[in-house]
Amino acid sequence: MFVTSAYAQETAPAAAEGDTHAGTAVPAAEHETFPPFNAATFPSQILWLVITFGLFYLFLKRVVMPRLGGIIDVRNDRITQDLDHAARLKGEADAAVAAYEQELAEAKANANKIGQQANDAAKAQAEGTRKKLEAELEKKLGEAEASIASIKAKAMKEVGTIAEDTTSAIVEALVGGKSDKSEIAAAVKSASR
Numbered sequence: 001m002f003v004t005s006a007y008a009q010e011t012a013p014a015a016a017e018g019d020t021h022a023g024t025a026v027p028a029a030e031h032e033t034f035p036p037f038n039a040a041t042f043p044s045q046i047l048w049l050v051i052t053f054g055l056f057y058l059f060l061k062r063v064v065m066p067r068l069g070g071i072i073d074v075r076n077d078r079i080t081q082d083l084d085h086a087a088r089l090k091g092e093a094d095a096a097v098a099a100y101e102q103e104l105a106e107a108k109a110n111a112n113k114i115g116q117q118a119n120d121a122a123k124a125q126a127e128g129t130r131k132k133l134e135a136e137l138e139k140k141l142g143e144a145e146a147s148i149a150s151i152k153a154k155a156m157k158e159v160g161t162i163a164e165d166t167t168s169a170i171v172e173a174l175v176g177g178k179s180d181k182s183e184i185a186a187a188v189k190s191a192s193r
Contacts, residue, residue, distance in 0.1 A: 163188045 035041060164184050171179040 160185075160188060163191075 036045065164181070167181055167184050167188060168181065171184065
């Protein structure tokens with residue numbers, strides 16, 4: 001322990017007598033209890049406790065609490081700004097999603113419209129092609145019918161001639177002589193009616 005020379009001179013005669021405790025001026029009888037629990041020192045301990053607590057309270061009130069309050073305010077401001085920023089971004093995201101859905105709906109409607117137009121155009125083209133083919137087929141059918149009618153008419157003309165020749169040959173084979181062509185033609189005409 002740090003002891004000044006003046007203090008050491010005052011206590012030196014007491015140390016020689018052996019009444020004091022380990023070089024201190026306090027008599028050995030007073031050290032029988034632990035010093036903080038010594039009732040004789042309670043008032044000074046309480047005084048120093050109050051002074052220390054008061055200084056600590058003032059330090060907390062004037063230095064620490066304003067700093068903590070400032071930190072809390074800064075954090076609150078930052079949190080508020082972050083929440084505002086997040087709300088703004090959420091609004092922008094919602095607007096972007098709504099715009100995307102609107103554009104998607106318009107694109108689907110446009111695709112349906114284009115598909116319907118293509119379908120209508122294909123139907124119209126198919127209908128035109130069908131009518132053209134039908135007209136060509138009708139023309140070919142008409143030509144075929146005319147050809148058949150002409151072949152039939154030609155065949156009918158020849159049928160009469162063939163019938164007359166055949167009848168003439170049968171009559172000559174049966175009767176054995178020549179038959180009259182005018183009589184055979186009249187008989188064939190009367191039979192074909």
